[in-house]
Amino acid sequence: MDSILVTGNGPLSGDIPIAGAKNACLTLMPATLLSEEPLTLTNAPRLSDIRTMTVLLQSLGAEVTALQDGKVLAMSSHGLTTQRADYDIVRKMRASILVLGPLLARFGHAEVSLPGGCAIGARPVDLHLKAMEALGAEMDLRDGYVHAKAPAGGLRGGIIEFPFASVGATENALLAATLAKGTTEIRNAAREPEIVDLAQCLRKMGAQIEGEGSSTITIQGVERLGGATHRVVTDRIELGTYMLAPAVCGGEVTCLGGTISLVESFCEKLDAAGISVEETEKGLTVARRTDRVKAVNVTTEPFPGFPTDLQAQMMALLCTADGSSVLEEKIFENRFMHAPELTRMGARIDVHGGTATVHGVERLKGAPVMATDLRASVSLILAGLAAEGETVVSRVYHLDRGYENVEDKLSAVGAKIERIQGQ
Numbered sequence: 001m002d003s004i005l006v007t008g009n010g011p012l013s014g015d016i017p018i019a020g021a022k023n024a025c026l027t028l029m030p031a032t033l034l035s036e037e038p039l040t041l042t043n044a045p046r047l048s049d050i051r052t053m054t055v056l057l058q059s060l061g062a063e064v065t066a067l068q069d070g071k072v073l074a075m076s077s078h079g080l081t082t083q084r085a086d087y088d089i090v091r092k093m094r095a096s097i098l099v100l101g102p103l104l105a106r107f108g109h110a111e112v113s114l115p116g117g118c119a120i121g122a123r124p125v126d127l128h129l130k131a132m133e134a135l136g137a138e139m140d141l142r143d144g145y146v147h148a149k150a151p152a153g154g155l156r157g158g159i160i161e162f163p164f165a166s167v168g169a170t171e172n173a174l175l176a177a178t179l180a181k182g183t184t185e186i187r188n189a190a191r192e193p194e195i196v197d198l199a200q201c202l203r204k205m206g207a208q209i210e211g212e213g214s215s216t217i218t219i220q221g222v223e224r225l226g227g228a229t230h231r232v233v234t235d236r237i238e239l240g241t242y243m244l245a246p247a248v249c250g251g252e253v254t255c256l257g258g259t260i261s262l263v264e265s266f267c268e269k270l271d272a273a274g275i276s277v278e279e280t281e282k283g284l285t286v287a288r289r290t291d292r293v294k295a296v297n298v299t300t301e302p303f304p305g306f307p308t309d310l311q312a313q314m315m316a317l318l319c320t321a322d323g324s325s326v327l328e329e330k331i332f333e334n335r336f337m338h339a340p341e342l343t344r345m346g347a348r349i350d351v352h353g354g355t356a357t358v359h360g361v362e363r364l365k366g367a368p369v370m371a372t373d374l375r376a377s378v379s380l381i382l383a384g385l386a387a388e389g390e391t392v393v394s395r396v397y398h399l400d401r402g403y404e405n406v407e408d409k410l411s412a413v414g415a416k417i418e419r420i421q422g423q
């Protein structure tokens with residue numbers, strides 16, 4: 001397994017390109033299952049999760065061709081051979097459950113392995129299943145698979161009311177409702193930019209959708225969907241992650257293609273910490289002009305609140321803040337696994353359940369640390385960028401799921417970082 005070696009190397013300066021959003025691409029790709037016509041995605045990120053979704057769609061008989069070094073995905077589902085998504089692929093990535101809605105809507109049945117939990121939590125899919133039932137489907141759970149069956153005439157429009165704004169369940173419901181007969185209303189829908197991006201792509205395919213980005217999305221089902229070409233929205237989590245590099249190290253970095261609208265609540269916290277963010281036509285220019293950032297409190301919430309996917313990275317910044325910060329993780333039940341690793345670098349963090357209190361120290365010290373999940377891994381790299389001495393982050397396969405060429409992007413702005421090939 002590869003590792004990443006980071007050495008504290010002072011202020012950063014330059015531009016970092018931001019890729020297309022992993023979490024948009026992972027819900028856009030299953031949309032190809034809804035139509036016989038080709039669906040082409042541009043600005044796709046080159047990530048292992050995208051390759052996993054590619055293998056899953058190909059296992060169903062879809063054609064997925066990566067062009068332009070993987071930045072373009074040309075897909076077609078005119079010749080699907082099965083509606084069964086096998087455990088050996090689904091277990092690798094939770095987002096695999098997003099093939100359920102499209103398969104059920106277009107073919108009237110689907111067998112999808114339950115994804116299982118992951119490091120950050122149990123992550124059940126009960127809301128996905130309830131959404132399909134609200135559209136008339138029968139869901140039978142047996143031998144680790146969801147056996148879903150639509151009514152004889154196909155899915156029927158209905159009211160889907162979520163107890164909380166689940167991103168994936170909203171995406172599955174939206175995908176399925178495009179072909180359900182009649183009107184579907186999704187209440188307490190998630191409002192993430194990735195859902196807005198999905199709705200815009202489905203609309204290009206002929207879907208009739210209103211209200212995406214708000215808490216209520218209304219869909220008029222159509223007979224069939226056509227093809228489309230769609231550009232994947234900029235990755236707001238990669239954007240926020242790299243905005244923290246100059247915040248942690250000092251200096252000034254422009255994240256190309258970034259806009260405030262993608263990371264508004266995150267920018268409010270950076271401002272409170274004393275970090276300046278300016279939107280230009282190139283992207284977001286971030287600078288730290290003080291010796292130490294100020295302590296700030298953070299609570300993760302569904303969009304437009306502070307993103308849970310930036311909590312670990314923000315914690316890395318606050319480890320050296322002037323004062324104590326309280327971070328509340330409200331979305332996942334176990335998303336502080338980066339805390340003990342940061343503590344190995346000299347951070348002072350008290351974790352009690354879903355709350356972590358970070359007492360800022362002057363400077364962290366490099367140490368060997370271990371990545372436990374995707375966002376924790378990049379949090380450790382951020383901490384290593386400003387720490388005294390060398391930090392070696394192991395198990396970086398987690399990192400490669402969600403960040404393309406981290407070492408190249410950070411080296412280009414002056415960071416001392418390299419990948420060590422695993423034994």
Ligand code: EPZ
Nearest residue numbers: 023026095123124125126127128166167168169309331332
């Ligand atoms: C999406 O996961 C993202 N993944 C996650 O990003 C992100 O952290 C999360 O949304 C929240 O923003 C993708 O888009 C591929 P949820 P998802 O359904 O859809 C519980 C990353 O780092 N829940 O909003 O799984 C669930 O256990 C990843 O890129 C149920 O209880 O998130 C969690 O505690 C990590 N039942 C909470 O809701 C359900 O049926 C939020 O889950 C579904 C979810």
